[in-house]
Amino acid sequence: MTQQQLSHYSFDNGLTIVGHHMPWLQSAAYAISVSAGSRYDDADKVGTANFLCEMVQRGCGDMDSRQYIEALQMLGIDSSSSAGNYQTHYGAAMIASELIPSLRISAEMLRRPILPADQLEDGRMVCLQEIAALEDDLAQKAMNEMRARFYGTPDGRNSDGTIESISRITLEDLRESHQSLYRPNGMIIAVAGNFDWERLVDEVGQLFGDWESKPDPEVITLPPETGSHHIPFESEQTHIIVGFKGFTYSHPDFYLNRCAIGVLSDGMSSRLFTEVREKRGLCYTVYASNHMTKNQAGVFCYSGTSTDRAQQTLDVIIEQLVELGNGITQSELDRLKIRIRSGLISQQESCRSRANSINSDWFHLGRLRTLDELNESISSITVDQVNDFLQRHPPSNFSLVTLGSNPLELKEHGIPTTPIG
């Protein structure tokens, strides 16, 4: 299918560099993840990881905040950052020749941030603004509520924190958090694009090789909450999220579930799009996707629809989920396979997308998968296998989160709405 050159190298301190050599491109991208996500935040200071992610980018080594940003600008780097649940992510895409200079700046930022006291309140304001803006994003707000309830603590924790928790965080907290969490063990540097692997490993070794590993911190665990939950809000539409058990990458049934959910939601001929939108005109947006943390997974279906049609929309979604348990057809699977193959091949046109994919592979599986292997995993699946899987694991035990004027009723359709095990 492709010209593939995947490489990986693990340093003694636990840092791994993974690469996809794409010599047909003139660009390169990297995705760095540090095991410093919000799951490690103190319970009364949730948002620390996100605040720290903001603050490390305010100067490092001998560069102040402005010099740091300008150095990136002069290299033409398109950078991104976000604090997730397990990891904090730093991404960059650039003209291939600027890869090494860009990595040098990132190394300074990760290892030697200044965390300037005089910018602490500015950084805090940025975090508070993010929280405020999320309040206006109703679909995301409903989805965050679903994840928090479905996964429990710490997997379901949202990294933004609250106004109260952000207000409690001190500079000392951020320094301690950086000191204990920013570490080479568990860290992944995924690079894709046009680069020289030997030189890259050598450079990363010089930048990070002498960084000492540190113990992984303890994490507090709280159980999930299930059933139905409604967030009252005077909005035009009701935002509906239905959740049920999903599968992680490392689970042997992952691809069977991927196919089942694909039939439900991938493409314009998928069941949800056809039944909810095309035939009944109930909504503009409807989809389902398999979301995962490292050890848990959930399938979350979303639709947003006007208040007076929300109950019908939920009923049709549930009906389709239950119907999926009765199996899929050969033509549905065939369409899905070509769709996935097409998507995999087009990934080769984007170094950014490949950098993120191989980072995720290493995080979830501890190994890299070629695009051929990924294609093979899907193309070898038969309808009987998917249907056997669906008999064993029919979509059931639904959780519901709604946001809007009125709560909705999760009708059983013969399916027990008991809590998730």
Add this chain to the structure above:
Amino acid sequence: MEYRQHRLANGLEIHAECNDLAYTSGFGFFVKAGSRDETDGIGGVSHFLEHMVFKGTPNRTAAEVNLQLDEMGSASNARTGEESTIYHASVLPEFQSDVVALLSDIMRPSLRLEDFETEKKVIVEEIMMYADQPPYGGYERIMEEFYGDHPMGQSVLGTVDSVTGLTPEAMRSYFEQRYSPSNMVLAAAGKIDFDKLVDDVERHCGRWKSFPAERTCPAPDYRSGFVSMHKPNSVQQYLLQMAPGATLQSEDRYAARVATTIMGDDAGSRFYWEFLDSGLAESAGVGSYEHLGCGSLMTVICCDPSKAEENLERAKKLFNQAASEGVTEKELAMAKRKIASHILLASERTDTRMFSVGTQWLNDQPFKTPAQIAEVYENVTLDEVNAALQKYHMRSPMTLAVGPKEDWLAV
């Protein structure tokens, strides 16, 4: 890489950037039909028609269109704007003929009544979805306030009332004014068998009848002022400002774009340091939007309602300062590096190449490769950027504030 063109007898043009090394093939019909072409009583028809195009033809039902697009594993979609409607699909090269046959077929839709009524409900849901999302219809409102009676002020989505009132006959009549083969292009990029493409398009589209598709292009009469849309249950305040900007015909439109990058890009710009680094706003940016015969400079700020008034003052001060003192060589160099890098990264994707080919045709511009476009930006001088900053300015903008804030004192 080879740029090839073909023109059918009925006026339909095919423009393709053929790249034998590409992994995928992208195709798109670009039609000069958008909300600015709508007359009274048919508000939202361009966008509704875009939906109806997927609802079947004399040869295919709506379900068959969806099914076949998926059978090819296509990544397909459509979009409608003020000046254009675009239908596009990316596929593996082996599906070139199939996807061209399908896209060509749906460009002559049936507009069946039953599909029309069902899809109308989807459009109403889409309008309501945007009504729940920031800036809560603010973009449509400021376009209307800024452009006044000019056709650019007409909303792409239309309103629940205007869409509810539409009939298949009115849509058919609109179609027959805009979807002439001479008023559209088939753009292609990636791995393309061009000779085959021409054969296929001649066969599928050669019989389409051509008719005149004029576009009225009155001179803009830009308006300024202040409008508040009170939205009590939103948390943030959304501030939109518009002022006259470069048009598609302006010689200085590239300089104007460099100027907006320096002023309002999402990293390292003057807006970035003023608003984002400080946390005075959640987001803040400046953009240049060029259209046929008119154009705008637009700023969007999302912030705490209590900071709204002072942030408007800050934005004004930044524009004044840039106009009076100019920007620096260093800022210009950073903006150029950023633009060059952005152009390179975008150029590696087949779908963005297809959009570039189609958009350049829509804008009546001679085709430029990414390298040629990068060169135009590279040649922009500091004097040209400073001149653009003086010419395109927020001296007396149209300002729209959307959010919970009610007591506007200083404005």
